[in-house]
Amino acid sequence: MACSIVPSSLFFFHKLTNSRYGTRTFVAMQDDCGAASATTTEQYKMKIPHVLTVAGSDSGAGAGIQADLKACAARGVYCSTVITAVTAQNTAGVQGVNIVPEDFVAAQLKSVLSDMQVDVVKTGMLPSTDLVKVLLQSLSEFPVRALVVDPVMVSTSGDVLAGPSTITGLRENLLPMADIVTPNVKEASALLGGMQVVTVADMCSAAKLLHNLGPRTVLVKGGDLPDSSDAVDIFFDGEDFHELRSSRVNTRNTHGTGCTLASCIAAELAKGSPMLSAVKVAKCFVETALDYSKDIVIGSGPQGPFDHLLRLKSTSHQSHRAEAFNPSDLFLYAVTDSGTNKKWGRSITDAVKAALEGGATIIQLREKDADTRGFLEAAKACLQICCVHGVPLLINDRIDIALACDADGVHLGQSDMPARTARALLGPDKIIGVSCKTPEEAHQAWIDGANYIGCGGVYPTNTKANNLTVGLDGLKTVCLASKLPVVAIGGIGISNASDVMKIGVSNLKGVAVVSALFDRECILPESKKLHAVLMDAVQRVK
Numbered sequence: 001m002a003c004s005i006v007p008s009s010l011f012f013f014h015k016l017t018n019s020r021y022g023t024r025t026f027v028a029m030q031d032d033c034g035a036a037s038a039t040t041t042e043q044y045k046m047k048i049p050h051v052l053t054v055a056g057s058d059s060g061a062g063a064g065i066q067a068d069l070k071a072c073a074a075r076g077v078y079c080s081t082v083i084t085a086v087t088a089q090n091t092a093g094v095q096g097v098n099i100v101p102e103d104f105v106a107a108q109l110k111s112v113l114s115d116m117q118v119d120v121v122k123t124g125m126l127p128s129t130d131l132v133k134v135l136l137q138s139l140s141e142f143p144v145r146a147l148v149v150d151p152v153m154v155s156t157s158g159d160v161l162a163g164p165s166t167i168t169g170l171r172e173n174l175l176p177m178a179d180i181v182t183p184n185v186k187e188a189s190a191l192l193g194g195m196q197v198v199t200v201a202d203m204c205s206a207a208k209l210l211h212n213l214g215p216r217t218v219l220v221k222g223g224d225l226p227d228s229s230d231a232v233d234i235f236f237d238g239e240d241f242h243e244l245r246s247s248r249v250n251t252r253n254t255h256g257t258g259c260t261l262a263s264c265i266a267a268e269l270a271k272g273s274p275m276l277s278a279v280k281v282a283k284c285f286v287e288t289a290l291d292y293s294k295d296i297v298i299g300s301g302p303q304g305p306f307d308h309l310l311r312l313k314s315t316s317h318q319s320h321r322a323e324a325f326n327p328s329d330l331f332l333y334a335v336t337d338s339g340t341n342k343k344w345g346r347s348i349t350d351a352v353k354a355a356l357e358g359g360a361t362i363i364q365l366r367e368k369d370a371d372t373r374g375f376l377e378a379a380k381a382c383l384q385i386c387c388v389h390g391v392p393l394l395i396n397d398r399i400d401i402a403l404a405c406d407a408d409g410v411h412l413g414q415s416d417m418p419a420r421t422a423r424a425l426l427g428p429d430k431i432i433g434v435s436c437k438t439p440e441e442a443h444q445a446w447i448d449g450a451n452y453i454g455c456g457g458v459y460p461t462n463t464k465a466n467n468l469t470v471g472l473d474g475l476k477t478v479c480l481a482s483k484l485p486v487v488a489i490g491g492i493g494i495s496n497a498s499d500v501m502k503i504g505v506s507n508l509k510g511v512a513v514v515s516a517l518f519d520r521e522c523i524l525p526e527s528k529k530l531h532a533v534l535m536d537a538v539q540r541v542k
């Protein structure tokens with residue numbers, strides 16, 4: 001039955017909560033006859049938290065509008081931008097400032113606020129008192145949930161971004177409207193008529209005096225506090241002081257920390273956080289980003305930008321490996337077998353450790369008998385071991401286990417989840433391998449975004465029941481038909497590994513073994529021998 005969209009008064013609303021995006025409004029439609037037909041024409045209307053930044057552009061992209069965009073993106077929040085000034089800036093300092101005319105700032109504000117549902121406004125560089133008035137006028141017409149004021153005046157390089165004439169506008173007009181104001185020590189001092197702010201005690205006094213000017217809360221940032229081994233900020237809500245302390249990251253790349261912090265606070269508020277939680281999350285984000293970027297080199301001046309879009313998802317074990325996937329990782333591919341471990345009375349972790357010590361270059365956990373919890377525990381333990389060796393860990397079949405333990409990837413058979421779906425779930429960086437017996441399957445794996453192909457069984461094997469043997473010819477056919485790297489599998493061991501490598505096709509990168517390693521009394525020497533055989537075979541092929 002045909003469906004049409006009906007006026008909102010006739011919609012059925014169901015609230016679904018979603019931890020990342022707050023509340024979603026689920027809109028079910030009605031068909032021509034007025035009957036709900038949610039199953040055929042369901043449509044989500046998802047409200048994405050929205051921060052509008054009103055700030056200056058930094059050509060070096062470490063601070064200002066550019067930092068705000070990146071910080072909001074990193075925090076999963078939409079960010080629109082009203083540009084108040086364009087600066088010529090780099091890691092040496094500010095070379096020039098060109099202020100956008102007030103009527104054009106007003107035009108930008110109207111365009112965004114009249115059309116897009118902004119939750120929180122964050123201000124940065126506001127280079128004139130009239131501009132502050134323009135902003136307040138717009139906010140009275142289009143109110144928002146919260147206002148975060150970063151009273152940008154002096155950059156950490158010491159350059160003036162908003163002259164003394166703007167201080168009155170900030171102090172008298174903007175601060176009383178702010179839900180939080182976030183000065184650094186120099187800005188706190190300037191807002192308070194030159195008061196000395198050089199110790200944590202001074203920061204507390206300054207926070208209290210600034211609170212008297214009308215903002216609901218104050219955060220005095222101590223990034224530029226002299227002689228401090230910690231990065232200390234003081235938060236004051238009118239009643240209590242909170243000393244927020246993190247260790248100071250030893251890096252030159254601190255340009256834009258203030259803008260980033262304020263944008264993160266705005267982003268968390270837009271998601272619905274209370275103020276103190278938003279501030280804590282933001283401080284933690286800045287510290288993590290600084291630490292992640294401490295050694296990057298951009299520009300030759302004294303203060304560099306940092307990387308906002310750090311791979312926060314990436315966990316420490318991934319840093320052991322230079323890249324997401326290197327085809328040479330397929331060289332000696334060890335696939336675990338719960339049956340043989342039971343038979344020889346050893347744990348999966350001991351088996352994996354021995355294989356790695358003997359030279360295995362990648363591990364696949366294939367646990368057909370384990371229950372989900374047991375499998376997950378084994379995967380976590382093996383991941384730690386693989387991490388020590390800088391070797392990737394793949395999970396056979398189970399995307400959920402790979403996601404839950406943040407393994408390096410998965411290996412999928414033809415009847416498992418399609419690689420395309422797995423790729424959508426796992427994202428671009430995880431390794432996906434697919435078992436293929438034919439050029440058609442190999443082609444599909446490539447289209448679906450797999451990283452490698454497992455081709456076999458090359459020889460008959462007991463490890464996999466009813467598995468068709470493709471032989472060396474079948475292996476060669478698949479290799480030649482595909483652009484992907486290939487690992488051969490099925491009945492391969494010390495006696496025949498070199499025959500396999502000798503087929504001499506450049507994308508055949510290694511052999512995968514199960515019984516040849518794990519159905520042996522001692523795994524380590526078998527692994528060493530197999531590694532030597534493979535090394536010898538590839539030398540000969542060259």
Ligand SMILES: Nc1ncnc2c1ncn2[C@@H]1O[C@H](COP(=O)(O)OP(=O)(O)OP(=O)(O)O)[C@@H](O)[C@H]1O
Pocket residue numbers: 063154155156183184185221222223224231232233246247248249250251254255256257258259260261283286287290
């Ligand atoms: N080296 C550092 N290690 C850890 N945290 C830091 C470091 N430098 C600054 N911070 C933190 O970054 C946030 C911003 O503080 P900062 O005082 O640098 O602001 P700002 O001077 O306005 O920044 P900018 O002018 O560079 O944009 C604060 O939470 C501060 O504690």
Ligand SMILES: Cc1ncc(CO)c(N)n1
Pocket residue numbers: 055056057058063064065087089124125152154155156161255256257258259
């Ligand atoms: C445009 C701009 N805004 C803010 C700062 C403060 O870091 C800066 N350096 N540049």
Ligand SMILES: [Mg+2]
Pocket residue numbers: 155156184223224254257258
């Ligand atoms: Mg600073």
